[in-house]
Amino acid sequence: MFKVLTEDQELKEVPLDTNGTYGGDPDFPETTSGCFLGLSNYTAYDSCPKPECFNKKLVDDQCPSCMAAVQPTPYGYCKVLMEVEGEIKSYTMFHRELSSIIGSFDPKLCENDICNLAAATFQGTYQFLEKRGTIIYITKS
Numbered sequence: 001m002f003k004v005l006t007e008d009q010e011l012k013e014v015p016l017d018t019n020g021t022y023g024g025d026p027d028f029p030e031t032t033s034g035c036f037l038g039l040s041n042y043t044a045y046d047s048c049p050k051p052e053c054f055n056k057k058l059v060d061d062q063c064p065s066c067m068a069a070v071q072p073t074p075y076g077y078c079k080v081l082m083e084v085e086g087e088i089k090s091y092t093m094f095h096r097e098l099s100s101i102i103g104s105f106d107p108k109l110c111e112n113d114i115c116n117l118a119a120a121t122f123q124g125t126y127q128f129l130e131k132r133g134t135i136i137y138i139t140k141s
């Protein structure tokens with residue numbers, strides 16, 4: 001039921017404008033409201049630390065975006081199950097968004113530790129934006 005990200009899927013940074021919207025970008029029509037159900041399949045990996053590479057996963061210690069051999073920076077992603085309008089949906093969520101909900105944590109932690117951390121704080125209903133199944137912005141509603 002869970003899908004693992006392929007290496008060429010990457011997180012795109014989309015800054016909120018001053019109104020808290022995405023400036024009419026048709027890729028980001030509205031936030032979705034969903035109730036958090038669970039989290040699984042946390043995967044830690046080494047990423048590129050350059051801001052313009054958005055924590056791209058390293059391949060053989062090299063960044064596929066900037067092609068530089070860089071100091072590996074721990075990062076990770078997981079699957080988040082949300083109930084949206086009566087349907088259960090699975091989304092990918094990266095370390096940055098996850099830590100915005102459960103607080104900063106070591107990306108190298110194992111899945112069990114992440115799930116325990118999340119269970120304590122990641123509860124209830126959230127507003128979020130997603131693109132291609134990845135949650136790119138999330139906030140408690």
Ligand SMILES: [Zn+2]
Nearest residue numbers: 048053063066
């Ligand atoms: Zn890079």
